[in-house]
Amino acid sequence: MKVRTRFAPSPTGHVHIGNMRAAIYNWLFARHHGGEFLLRVEDTDRERSTTEAIQTLLEAMAWLKLDVDEEPLYQSTRMEVHLEAAEQLLAKGLAYKEDKGGTGQGECVIFRMPGTDVSFEDGIKGTLSKAADNMQDFVIVRSNGTPVFHLANVLDDIEQGVTHVIRGDDHIENTYRHIALYRALGADVPNFAHLPMLVNAQGKPYSKRDGDAFVGDFREKGFLGDALFNYLALLGWSPGDDREVMTREEMVEAFTLERCQSSAAQVDLKKLTWMNGEYMLKLPDEEFEAIAFGELDRAGIDAEPEYAEKVFTLIRERAKTVTDIVPLAGYFFTDEIVYDEKAVKKKLKKDGVADTLHKAKAIFETLEVFNEASTDEALHDFVETSGLGFGAVMAPVRIAVSGVQSGPDLFPVLAVLGRERVLKRIDRTLELFFA
RNA sequence: GACCCCUUCGUCUAGUGGCCUAGGACUCCAGGUUUUCAUCCUGGCAACACGGGUUCGAGUCCCGUAGGGGUCGCCA
Numbered sequence: 001m002k003v004r005t006r007f008a009p010s011p012t013g014h015v016h017i018g019n020m021r022a023a024i025y026n027w028l029f030a031r032h033h034g035g036e037f038l039l040r041v042e043d044t045d046r047e048r049s050t051t052e053a054i055q056t057l058l059e060a061m062a063w064l065k066l067d068v069d070e071e072p073l074y075q076s077t078r079m080e081v082h083l084e085a086a087e088q089l090l091a092k093g094l095a096y097k098e099d100k101g102g103t104g105q106g107e108c109v110i111f112r113m114p115g116t117d118v119s120f121e122d123g124i125k126g127t128l129s130k131a132a133d134n135m136q137d138f139v140i141v142r143s144n145g146t147p148v149f150h151l152a153n154v155l156d157d158i159e160q161g162v163t164h165v166i167r168g169d170d171h172i173e174n175t176y177r178h179i180a181l182y183r184a185l186g187a188d189v190p191n192f193a194h195l196p197m198l199v200n201a202q203g204k205p206y207s208k209r210d211g212d213a214f215v216g217d218f219r220e221k222g223f224l225g226d227a228l229f230n231y232l233a234l235l236g237w238s239p240g241d242d243r244e245v246m247t248r249e250e251m252v253e254a255f256t257l258e259r260c261q262s263s264a265a266q267v268d269l270k271k272l273t274w275m276n277g278e279y280m281l282k283l284p285d286e287e288f289e290a291i292a293f294g295e296l297d298r299a300g301i302d303a304e305p306e307y308a309e310k311v312f313t314l315i316r317e318r319a320k321t322v323t324d325i326v327p328l329a330g331y332f333f334t335d336e337i338v339y340d341e342k343a344v345k346k347k348l349k350k351d352g353v354a355d356t357l358h359k360a361k362a363i364f365e366t367l368e369v370f371n372e373a374s375t376d377e378a379l380h381d382f383v384e385t386s387g388l389g390f391g392a393v394m395a396p397v398r399i400a401v402s403g404v405q406s407g408p409d410l411f412p413v414l415a416v417l418g419r420e421r422v423l424k425r426i427d428r429t430l431e432l433f434f435a
Numbered sequence: 436g437a438c439c440c441c442u443u444c445g446u447c448u449a450g451u452g453g454c455c456u457a458g459g460a461c462u463c464c465a466g467g468u469u470u471u472c473a474u475c476c477u478g479g480c481a482a483c484a485c486g487g488g489u490u491c492g493a494g495u496c497c498c499g500u501a502g503g504g505g506u507c508g509c510c511a
Contacts, residue, residue, distance in 0.1 A: 010511050042511065100509070108509050125440070134438050134507095142509040149511045172439065173506040196441075197504070203446095205504075231447095234460095238448055242459045261448080264504070268446050271461040281474095318473050347471095383470090394470040406472030 003035025004163045007066070008153065011041055012048035014214035015060045017267070018168060018198040018206065021232045025195060026166045027066045028233065028255040036069040038160050043076045044152060060215040063225040065248075073160060075152055082147035082155050085185065086140055094184045095140060109141035111150075111181065118176045123164070123193030123257040130176045138177055150174065154181045162190055166257070169194035193257050196236055196264045203266055213267075222323030223272065227279040231272045235265045245278050277320035288316050295325045301333045308333075310416045314408040328407075332417065335424055337403040344433065347395040347405055354434040356388065360397050361426045370419035376411040400429040 007023035009015060030037040041057070043049035061068075086109050089095035097107040113136065119129030140151040157165060165175075172194050182189045200206050206213040218228050230246060238261075239246065239254035246254075280288070292312050296303050303311075315328040331337045339348075347353075363378050364370065383393050398410050401422055407413060414422055 008511095012511080045511070048510090103509085105509070110509095128439080130439070136507085139509050144509075146509090148509070153511080168505095169440065170505055174511095176439090194440085199504085201446090203503085235447070240449075242449080244447090244460060263441050265448095266446060268461065271447065274461055320473095379470090390470040392470095398471070404472090408473090410470065 001163060003030055003033040004038060004161050005030045005035065005166060006038040006040050006157070006160055006162050007061075007068075008040040008042050008156070009057060010045060010049065011043055011053040011057050012045060014053075014216060015057055016206065017213055017215055017218070017232065020060065020064065020215050021198060021235060022167055022195055023061070023066055024064065024229060024232050025237070025255075025260070026164075028251060029164060029166060029257065031252040032255045035163070037066070038070050038162070039068045039072040040156055040160060041072050041074050042149075042153070042156075043074055044079075044146070044149075049076075056216065063215075063219060064229050065225065070160075073156060075156060078152065078156060078159070079147060081159070082152050083141065083145070085155055086147065086151060089140070089184060092184075099143070100139065106143035108139050108143040110137050111140045111177075111184070112137050113177070114180055114183070118179055120175065120179060120189070120192060122172075123166070123191055124260045125169070125194055125262050128172065128175075128194075130173075135176055135180075140181075150177055150181060154178050154185065154187075157190060158182070158185065158187045164191045164193065166193045166195065169196055193260070195260065196262055198235065199264050199266050201266065201269070218272075222321030223276050224279045224283075224322065227276040228272070230279070231275050235267065236261045245275060273320055280319055280321070281317060285313075288312060291322055292316075292325050292329070295322060296329070296333070299326045299330070301326070301330070303333055307416075314412055314416060318408070331402045331404070335421060335428065337401075337425065339399065339403040339429075339432075340405065343399050343403070343405040348399050348429075348433060352388075352392075353396045354430065356386075356393060356396055357400055357426055357430055357434075359386070360393070361423060361430075364414075364419060364422055364426075367419070370415070370422075372411045372415040375414045379411075397426075401425045 005026040007019075007026050009019055009023075027037045029035075039061070041049075041054060043054070086095065089111065090097070090109060093112075095109050095111045098110055099105065099107050100110065113132070115132050117129060117132050118135070119127060122128045138148075138150065140148050142148060175192050175194070179189050197205060200210050200213070215228075219225070226248075229248075230244075230251070233246075233251055233255075234244060237255065237259055239250070240259055243250065243254075283291070289309060289312055293303070293305075293308065296308065311329050311332045315325070318328055319325050359382065360379070363382060364375070367374050367378060379393060379397070382388075383390055386393070394410055395405060398407065398413070399405055401417060402413065417425075
């Protein structure tokens, strides 16, 4: 039988990375087995389900390249089927009506647990079981006539032909009930696998206060979808060897439930950042450029394409995240550079620096051609004849043209900026700090 | 509280009874390379929760204890 897995989120606001990891594992599992990956939108909670939320969900999935094999099933379209099934359970005596707790809310439909122990083979945790005495009947249709999650979820999984239910282990208790429901409904019980939870940097479950746990936030922070996918895939699973940065194909090939961890995993932003840096480095030039232009645009920087591309090649290996780009490249695009206070204090406001800058300017002015090689040679000559150290020459020049004391190699920076900008910036520096 | 689940370096993990004086990665530290920073290279710190068994031999199997988490809704 062909493997079919699904991601069944309720579109109530943002998509949490814990949920998204479950989606990734479902996707990986389906692809590994040459099966199908489906989406079901559990949008029965009308209050909280909005079209914007559904849109956000779809965007997040597209960003992570989680392609689905069939049109999404919207649970809200299935209410009649759910209710019909409840009627049948009622007719067979497998469910009953009652004003639960005598609250006066009216009668709801309650599913009768079979009174036998339930156990199943969990794909990750092994044999799981629960004694009949510890399980109680539960509501499947509210007194207002709407179906409850348990009923709808099981019926829709049957409808979509889901063979493997891979979800968070906060669903374990539900699974015992769901299995009883499948049986009562006369349906095959699918395979279940329960993933451990993801916890925050404090080792605690993510709460509403952890504003950084939504998929969209990671995108905002400059992480690449492929990097987040890879990182999340490795949070709770490993290929069994030392590979960490892996292609989709490698992950699909290596993914098995047996290799999934059964204990909670903690999200480590530092490692995600490292991994993202690896992905940034592997980006084809055109892709990096497209991203970088987008960033400049967002920052309101109007960049001349040819010039900008040269800048990007200089800074790209230093950018660990997308959001690093503008801070790294910003000074190339304005002569009104912002000077780093510490750099100025430490390296610029020193005896002899004004003289050094004047001389450097004179050298740059007289250079026949102004490029990487010529500035390199000229400045090295200057260092030798002046008796100054490299640092005493390079640092002031760098700060004069960029405002900061670190960055790519100085000579390529000078070459890309070009003589005109370099001279103008040295003048401005002289005026601002040594006038 | 009841029931269920979980427990290897700070973090993610390898480990399926001998190959483990426990391996890799991130972080951190030191040194090297470098005009600076980043990269890169080399090295280092750092863990089997605890207690009992079983066994010639236990991180690996069993039991218990402790700690953490989940569930106990007419939410999903």
